[in-house]
Amino acid sequence: MTKDTKRWLSSPAKTLSRRGFMTSAMAAGMAGPALMSLSGQALAAGPKRGGTFKVGFGSGSTTDNLDPATYEGTIMTAVAFLYGNNLVEVDANGALQPELAESWGSEDAKTWVFTLRAGVTFHNGQALTPADVIATINHHRGEGSKSAVNGLVSQIKDMRADGNNVVFELDGANADFPFILSDYHLVILPSKDGALIDPQGGIGTGGYIIDEFEPGVRVKAHRNPDYFKSDRAHFDEVEFLAIVDLTARQNALLNGSVHAIDRVDPKTVALLGRAPNINILEKTSTLHYTFPMRVDAAPFDNYDLRMALKYAVKRQELVDKILLGHGAVGNDHPISTANQYHAGDLAQREFDADKAAFHYKKSGHSGPLQLSSSDAAFAGAVDAAQLIAASAAEAGIEIEVVREPSDGYWSNVWNKKPWTVAYWSGRPTEDWMFASAYTDDTDWNETAWRTTEAAKRFNAVVIEARSELDSDKRRALYAEAQTLVHDDGGALIPMFANHIMGVASTVAHGEVAANWEMDGAKAHERWWFA
Template sequence: MTIHKKPNGGISRRGFVSTALATGLIVPASFSMTGAARADEPKRGGSFRIAFGSGSTTDTLDPATYEGTINTATAYLYGNNLVEVDASGNLQPELAESYASDDATTWVFNLRAGVEFHNGQTLTPADVIATIDHHRGEGSTSAVNGLVSQIKEMRAEGNSVVFVLEGANADFPFILSDYHLIILPSKDGALIDPQGGIGTGGYVVEVFEPGVRTKGRRFENYFKSDRAHFDEVEFLTVIDPTARQNALLSGDVQAIDRVDPKTVSLLGRAPNVNILEKTSSLHYTVPMRVDAAPFDNYDLRMALKLAVKRQELVDKILLGHGSLGNDHPISSSARYYNADLEQREFDADKARYHYEKSGHSGPIQLSSSDAAFAGAVDAAQLIKASAEQAGINIEVVREPTDGYWSNVWNKKPWSFSYWSGRPTEDWMFASAYTNDTEWNETAWRAGEAADRFNAVVLEARSELDDAKRRMLYAEAQTLVNDDGGSLVPMFANHIMGVATNVAHGDIAANWEMDGAKAHERWWFA
């Protein structure tokens, strides 16, 4: 079997390598941009500003450290990947001109000729290899170390890069679209400066103030002649959702992400604002770190999972702009979603049974902050209230928004988090659940169920029979749902506010803000 990718076409969602991003655009009544306006030819010029509900003073320009939507957009501001996910959820060549594999174990990526870095260097296979090695090298703490650890060997062959994997992975090309893996310039086999902010992207970084703003000017030698239409782009960190919305209403910014569901209807009535909403694989999590008491106890974890009123959270926090979660990260639109897994519901009696069986007594601290998502603090209070019906005492700790992702998430035993989801099951599991990823927010790495889960993910990755693969991923979801420390109560839609003078094509759902590439794909009407 040979898998080929040519420059003029994408891997179909229904093809061998598929994606879980087959979603539709929801257009509220307030959406006033006409089809004709959206179909206009893109125009050059202007300064485009986006206010993001993420970012921290601890952020850096090293892609290995990126977390949050603003950092995803920053990666795509100045950098490119070998491949990218388009608005339809299909994989397209980017810095690679084409790619192919005969066995899903050895992959050959042919690079585009003449692509230029912002420092004047020309892209070569050495840059690709040095970039990937930055994330997989010995001692690397990169967020995607687990993703690239499957690469056994890389080598240059002319203007191509050959990847040899530890085992077959039909979804491997998707991994190379991860925003951490933007290609950086190298010298003598090592990156010139991982924090230099130099890439091949549509904009040159001029200002980087962590937790405040990032500003770029258009790179005139950008290899995509039909992209990066604005003269300047600026990203602002505005954690407070009301402040973001006010900035959009006043015209200080032309787009915002993470519109608060509580105010989306009111915002949509403004004459200068359009609401864009996309169903997505975005999900909100309340991870319990199983390496810390009391969450190292199975019955305690199960008690908390049964003590959550999921529909109440969807109704009161998302106001219906989402759907129920079932304590695993795979959405119902995913190719290998386990539809046979029973939906977990609130059950005070069962929760009390497991809680008493755990032997725990006293309050359980739950750290929350709206840095995780708008309404996270309110969600914590709702969980506290429902848990009381099962005799469980939860103490909500309201954490500061700044530094939340560096000081609380992945450190405190129980906190709030969110994930934008990933195009494939393997990518999602390898990002946050397998035992080799830095971002395993539940620390669920050992034990009979965790061992079986990791073995199943590895087996599914290299399984080329679709029916067998489906069974393996169904088992993986069941294991996470039952034994894992991840409490996933709901999936949320991407809700964005955009000025009416901004035009665009179809909107991607893999990340917020049009795949985090609004700055590259949009233009002023």
Template sequence: MKEKFIERQRALLRQGRLSRREFVSSVLSAGVVLPTALTMADRAMAATPKRGGDARFGMGHGSTTDSLDPATYENGFMLNVGYLWGNSLTEVAPDGTLRGDLVQGWEATPDAKTWRFPLKQGVTFHNGKTMTVEDVIASLNHHRGEDTKSAAKGLLADVVEMSADGDTLVVTLASGNADFPFILSDYHLLIMPSDGGAVDPTAAIGTGPYRIETFEPGVRVIGARNDNYHIDDAAWFDTVEILSIVDPTARQNALMNGSVQLIDRVDPKTANLLGRAPNIDILEKTGYLHYTFPMRVTMAPFDNYDLRMALKLSVKRQELVDKILMGYGAVGNDHPISPAVPFHAEGLNQREFDPEKAAFHYKKSGHSGPIQLSASDAAFAGAVDAAQLVAASAAEAGITVEVVREPSDGYWSNVWNKKAWCACYWGGRPTADWMFSSAYVDDSEWNDTDWRTTEAAVKFNSIVDEARAELDQQKRAELYFEAQRLIHDDGGALVPMFANYIMGVSNELAHGESVAANWEFDGGKASQRWWMA
């Protein structure tokens, strides 16, 4: 009875029907000691969203080459920028389920080829224009066609036709896709106002919770609250400033001295120490994040199967988890599907460090001399150290790896997807098809291993197409297992570890009980879901 009474009093305090003094007095009468009563009051009031305040986030991403065009977004900084000014049609909720963002819901024909998405009504863009189906179609078409360079091109490759049925978007696919509503939550697919069937992708005019006031690529962005935002219980801050602070130590110091209130990519080596600060909490989420060393299979020496296999066998994966992640993660198995994602191939044999087999494949490859591995901590915290560990373990197999330390600025435009072998991270995706479509299918702009034309790659693409349309869950599981096996064996992806998201949070901020794990910062939406404590 006492617990029920206290919880009822908490609810009244959060609703504003009790003052703080009244709450404390009531729980004191129920036998709660004063210090505990005061703490209860503070926590209950912090859990009540309220408007106002200026939020400042520090992110270990960002580049001077960043553009406001959502088709070009390639790092976590721009993901968060996009969610300041824009919305996708659907979104991953804090509890991990999918829900409508700009749509009321969705329904499909039994073959999952035709989808209907009724739009929410009364949604307006920052320029005052009311959102229509035509705006949605033009925004999605920005990522389609032969000339587009959009990273989301592969996600929409199966779209045959889009049309309006009143206020409902109708999408016809070439083949069934049971996961299509998930695809529409991608952070590239932000909806913009159209004019004559075209959008202005660099204007940063959307339906989002904040209007962009300042954008300095690789430096910072500032957004001011959109008072006409279509979601009432969101966008609590007056302003949100996101700073690009690539250096892990500088980012951590910024949190400790109060320059920012939230940081991502806390260095696992110092996470426990940081969490001891009285005004800082460590927020850890297990999701889809994985760290990779992609080998471009069309560039020598990685065009040789045995050379790729030699390197995969020469990595001490548990050592990387222990020394780079400090235990905040798990070993990977050279494919991108997290154990948290449905259809993860649990039965696939875990690849282990095997210097004898590695030496066998290396000799068979016919290669000699050093192999360059480009790395920068812009890829992930400890990436250079991880590359050095890879080089050290490869040496035990007689393979010489030369680590090239690259500049952090411009890493994603000058190194990743260009140099033959480099360090990388992937936030992962909530479905296997989405992850494959983002980085492994042959028509993806982000296929950073360039794995497209080998016999195994061709088979992989065929399997992904088949699995996408398969409604029988058992058959789908078998197909996805084979897809993961093909990447594991033939692909250029060296995936040694899955990492937990580790964030540092000032006690100036508050958030709901559930925090999304699909991306850092509450799925990239802390700017609209969190509030000042």
């Protein structure tokens, strides 16, 4: 990389945005250790060490395991960051910060060089090397991989070690590529002879060492005494509890069994907020609730049937009655107003019984449509499905709501049955969101939207957009991508929701990130007891 190129990549105009071409740390000319030092100074007067921090999560299943390729749900996101680290992480402002990589850069957005932090060791004492990074990524991109992020990392054409650097060669330019490496599935694991020692071993470089992992029940861990972040991981011990039942989860917070919970029901925000020992923490985010229709399964392979259902939903009613105003209406695509390239000019789809009836008649379908729902998806998911059934009935469309069991919902129902309910935390960049759930190469394409002409055009647009470095041209491409999903896809996305968390007053924290729930799923690392 030439000196002139570095200067161009580090220009403030291109870096201060969280979606900039380079990390804002690099834009400021600061290396990772300097940033860590400043962070430590900022927290020096507040954080103190000690205690056991317990968190109740509204997710978790007996089918969970410690292989990061399989992680799903908020509890497993937090587990990833409990024992592991990524090359980079997203901070409270949505910007990338150094983690296992102390710096990174590219001359053309196609070849990326990440320099690893020196002196980092895994829980088993093994030193971090580029070989561990390469073996970890290959675990997700290898032939036959069923990793949830296979589609994300499929753009990597080649990786190689260069001293203490890892060099990524992409199949095309991607200005947002570093963001992808912050995904919770991509925590770096130890390797030997080019392969991971044990993908399910739960051994990482993170702030806590796992003592007990009981799928769908609990995870216990103790502080890593050799953690490379001296100003993080303040608790002596951490315990995560899978408390899928909403009432049980909120009662656990009220009676002090846990110190924090995620996914607070909007209906009980006021009740919890009145408790003298509890604070409500709410963050506007990219979190959205979806009712995906699989376009590879009848009758949702019919365009007019999908369109009929999109017009049959009273979106504001869902925001008012399910979210109680703690969110905003959605427009059948996953890009929120918090994203840089949100298509604000795309007309908002509204409930229209006449249009719904028109498309339904044109589809030729008759009889009930089954909508599988469970509150495992989100608080009020079953009620939301019933509201959709009621509004659809006004257009002559019969919907049968099937209440599915919470345990095993994500492995047995979602992404399998033709019409289900789900949630997505969203992603900081458009490319990351689309590559996670909409492109034709991801296993998490919950609508199976791959083969229509619009879907093919969408995939071409996403590839073109990720390599386009001109912001105006990129905006136009992402607007087209959102329009294609909105018009043709199987995504029924009626609402975006705020992250609502309940936190004991004995817990202290700084500014909270919104990229995942529970402070970017790192409350255990960033918070402390007051």
